Amino acid sequence: MGLEEYRAPTKVKLAALWTSTMFCYVYGDYFDLYVTGTLADMNQGNMGPLGRATAAVLTGTSLMMAVPSLMVALSLLLPARLCRWACIVLGLLYTAIMAASVPGSEPFYKVLAAIEMALTLAITVIAVRWPREVRRD
Numbered sequence: 001m002g003l004e005e006y007r008a009p010t011k012v013k014l015a016a017l018w019t020s021t022m023f024c025y026v027y028g029d030y031f032d033l034y035v036t037g038t039l040a041d042m043n044q045g046n047m048g049p050l051g052r053a054t055a056a057v058l059t060g061t062s063l064m065m066a067v068p069s070l071m072v073a074l075s076l077l078l079p080a081r082l083c084r085w086a087c088i089v090l091g092l093l094y095t096a097i098m099a100a101s102v103p104g105s106e107p108f109y110k111v112l113a114a115i116e117m118a119l120t121l122a123i124t125v126i127a128v129r130w131p132r133e134v135r136r137d
Helices: 010-032 038-043 055-077 080-101 107-128
Strands: none
Touching: 010 055, 010 080, 010 107, 055 080, 080 107
């Protein structure tokens, strides 16, 4: 006898994928603290390739990281049509952001970046293939 399969609704799938993506982001940033020189650079007010940790850089980075965090909830709360387009656009955007951050990075970061890109591409594919309602006339 087989096990019962649960068919998660599209919105739940998207929220789960955004959640997984966020965990990878957090772990990547956390593990980066162990790379030699990272803490010394932070103490000098530098944010790696972003340069000086100015108010503008910190605000921009905060906004960039807040969007995927918000998409966890928004995937469940937005109307389907808006959620679909947000996931398509943001999934592709965050895939591109991760791809741009890979060159010259540490091996652990490349692994997490590959996983993050797979997750954000999965978000995009699921949103593109969003099931249509069946019309009952």
